[in-house]
Amino acid sequence: MLDRPVESRPPSDRKPQLRAPAPVAAPIEPEGMTVTALLAALRRRRFVLVLCALLFPIAAYIAAKQLTPRYTASATLMFEPTDYAARELQSILRDETTTDAVLASQADIIRSLPVARRIVRQFDLTNREEFAWWVAEAKRPETLKYRWLDAIARRVATLSPSLADMIAPEAPVPRPADDKAETAAAEAVRDHMLVTVLRNSRVLTVQFTSEDPQLATDAANLASELYISDQLEAKFNAVRRANEWLDGRVAQLRKELQTTESRIAELRSQSGLVRGVSAGLATEQVSKINTDLIEARNLLATAEARLNAAKSGGGGADLTALGASNLTASRAARDDARRELERLQATLGPNHPDVRAARSRLAETERAVGGETGRVVQALDSEARAARARVVSLESALKTQEGRLNQSQGAEIQVAALERDAEAARSLLRAVLERSQQTVSQTAIEKPDARILSASTVPVIPSFPKVSLFVMAATILGVLFGLLVIWFLEQADSTIRSGEEVRAALGLPCLALVPMLKRGLLGRHKVEDYVVRKPLSPFSESMRTLRAALWLGTEPPRVVVITAARPGEGKTTTSVALARSAAMNGERVLLIDCDVRQPALGRVFRCEGAPGVTDLLLGQALLERIIRRDHLSSLDYIPAGAAEIHSLGLFMSEAMAGLLDRVRRDYDLIILDAPPALAMADARVVARLADATLLCVRWRDTPRSVVRNSLGLLEEAHARVVGAALTQVDAKVHGRSGYADAEVYHPRYGGYFRE
Template structure:
């Protein structure tokens, strides 16, 4: 029933109402706030996996593009080779087998080895490598020979363009980092610049939990890399040996100088003693007794015999006679020298002339030769000193046995003689101590080893060390996966479209009545989408229409007049309205489809009745209802086209004629479907929705923003329309089936037996 009309009031002032009074108040939706993001089904890990599965192509593209770019960049880079030699840092063993100089604490040992690594990478070592390998003439280490202001990974690409680009466009060459070859700097600066480049390529890293240093050198030429690593190890070991030998030589030289000084002082003291004794004998010293003369005679004989032996040993030592027994220290050094000579001969037969071990053996033999010569000189000087002392003793004994010429001698001279003799004895003791220490130092020089030795020389590298294409590709793949995940997160965060029925309920507060699948071209062929529900009644598309009709019928108050609308054009509302009406008609219901989209009518195109009279003609009073109702040629559906285009359609839909038409068709049909225009496009949709029993809004799957749909729902609610739910249209069954949503279960292959395409 309709409300009574006030004859005195204009038409636009009366309240337009078509629904029964109990349906005047619409059921408001409980929509989520506009700013609330749409979360996928589940939470935490499940939601993340669902998002990744839905956008897996983004992740796959990033995981493939990044490694491809990395491989391309690696192919453009100049390959470099790294050769590695290992050196053991250790202390030398003394004659007693004990280790000296190396701390036993592990932390201190690691600190010592780390400091030795910095010694290897010192600028002095780098400069000697540059000099010996002549790297100031290598473009790899001499940037002035390359064509770039500074070396870099793009130098190989820039060098061919350096000269022509710098001549044509110097500004562009400077901006690109490409310059013509620079003039050669002075020799000192050139060597320093090359040494800095060498130090950047020289690696020295301690091996964990050991005293081993790994010395690596990187170069574009593999042989140069091997030579650089071996030379760095050789220089380091040689420096360690030279430092230790220099310290020992310095101590030996100081001891030799001190011994010479003591010998000179002893010689002067003995000469003064002899002069004093001679002076005492000439002044009439007391005549010796018979016992004193006997002892003096015996001592004289022993002194002469000892002098003969010393002179014989001295002559044999100077002449190099092997029959003469040398001093123990000299004999030991000669034996070590012979062993070193044998070792050198053995290495010379087994190794090449430039091998580090052969050079080390040759250096050790030279050191032993110098030690033997120095020890021989010391032994000769000691014998000469002993011979001088014996001669002075013999002269004193001879003077004692010679008959005295004078008698009488003062006690002061005897006291001075005793003091000189004590001073001479102290000098002899000190000289012996210094001589023994000098001999021990020479022995240490002969047997001392450096604090480092070469474990294994560097071999010729067979494969480049950089770029490491597999590792670079693997890292790029990991980076691509990370960027892909980040991109997926950004897409999910910024994506305001609706992907499932859960999104519709969570984001809009409306039930999702059906998911209308998208019909692909190979399924449609030449037929229209609206005809598919009739042509394929057992298809998933037809089943979605039946699901929608069931949802309308199963409500507490099944509506008879249903408005099908959308927020904006191209949402599939007309297709849904036609397919829903035809599906209901095929079920045996009396169904009427009315085209209320006057500005862009679609039923004339679907049913091939363009230009036929319709709703506007009826509302204008130019046609009667029975003459404008037409029958569908594929089903028992009745439909009314839009009719003539009318710019004042809003006034027509708000008229009494529209209310009367709806009241009449409500009595004659089980279901009336009104195809209304988009809500945001025209106000006609809100008026028609206000007059109908229920409003169904169509939302394009993964296309229409939620904010747009929310705005259209707000407008419908302001018009007091009864919004019973929404339907997602043009759903990609394959993509939605892989999304992980709960309503995607229908697209699982296990349900394929229920449908026929």
């Protein structure tokens, strides 16, 4: 490969110019637990989820089988209240609209303490351990724990009575009194009984839960029967009280009616009233007197009018109306004499004899008129006094008759009021007697407000524990717990698991995923030889991918340093495999072992102890003497040489820079296998001299903080870190991880590889 020895090349007169470090992108923080990331995490850790989803239901099933089974029996009732329409019995028997509150009250009645006490007495539940705690308390001295503690306490009592008191078990609590025991058992029965109302209906469901299925059935049926019998008995009692009240009311009404009728008879006898006769006659008499009185008053008014007319000296017409013809003739003669006098005075004068004679005649006629008028007035006055006397007589008679009529009418009014009261009492008595007959017949046809729709049957399947429900809930809980564990593992896992995480955590591109070569796949081959032995394998393809990534950069590097954060990352294997792959590709490749403290190329190429780069830098060897050829490929390599504790000074010397400058002209690619960058300063110095630095990171092993720390040291040394390579990747595990770069391990690409 080398056309001329190192000594024949002109020595470099200047120190090679160091390349500026490549800018490293800032780390990209992950976006969080997206749906895709969650599905990928579930796919990677599905065994944890499956394990939790299996262990929890299995544990729940075992625990459920250890529990004492309980059985629930159910009976259904229909609540149908009977209507009572009697107005007189509203205070005793009242119709209530069936509401939710009414149905809830019926449910409380079924679960009432009296019903529970009768169930306790019926089935002797005071002697059942399920409902009577004192039964278990009485059995406690027979348990092994009690006897064991009691025996220990007796032995310790001889040494320390106080310690024996602390060890000795508590004495059993004695059985309570019968009444208290029955009450406590009844409370337990109420706790085991559940009464519910079917939504939007009048159906009541009575449920009873017990360890004995037969007892649960009998108790549910008995509670339903007791509820119905209590309802019927309550109705009978109500009807009986109603009958008693009605009988008392009948007696009271009869007594009141008798008293009223006696009072009516007494009033009639005192007033002399005859039903329908006396009052009518008195009324007729008063009416006749009123008619006569009106007529008499009319006559009196006429007489007084005539008298007043006569006294006032009315005309002839008035006198005619009064029936005085003489007075009329006298007045006519007076009028003639007055006209004659007026005529004569107008023609003859007042002193003429004819005038004086006419005046004498007028005076005589006036005296005749006055006399006749007095006679008429006297006759009219007599007539008016007679009419007035008749009016007074009739008024007196009317007052007398009205007094009698008023007295008779008062008695009649009282009698009528008493008769109305008597009639009302009779009507009420008839209604009460009718209702009394109805309530008496009601006793014979009375029915309860509820009926049993279906009696409970003996349950076969226990209501508790619900094994299927327990297992289902435990499965859900196991899945949730598994998800929690997966989330915790994902959060606790600080390693790098994919190329995406390399980019997110380090800000570097992932140039290659180097698969792990398991022992069964290697067979008798070595890992370093696998790229030559299996050139079409995924491992060899990852090396070609890495070489292509280095070559496709903007400035293809000639000198590449391969380092890692810590030992065991696979940097030496990657260096050898990459160098051999490039050499097999026809490139001139030189591999230099710069890990002086722990050299590995001597072991790989079986040249331990051979002079190498340290000998060259110390001036103890020539370049053409230390360059060796790989026996499997056209690769040239330089071992580390003798161990030198001052290797840092050698790498910082001009000899190292001159070495790299000399080999650049003869090789297409120079790979430097450097020590771990986190612990050794040699790696940082060598990385500063190279064109590019490749950081090897072990898949799912190296913590991100360690890798970041080592990357920071390389950046401080102004090394040009071009990317990272994930090493020892488990192809099967990574292929199931769900990451995007795991696609290369899909079976669909199997035709491109040959193992």
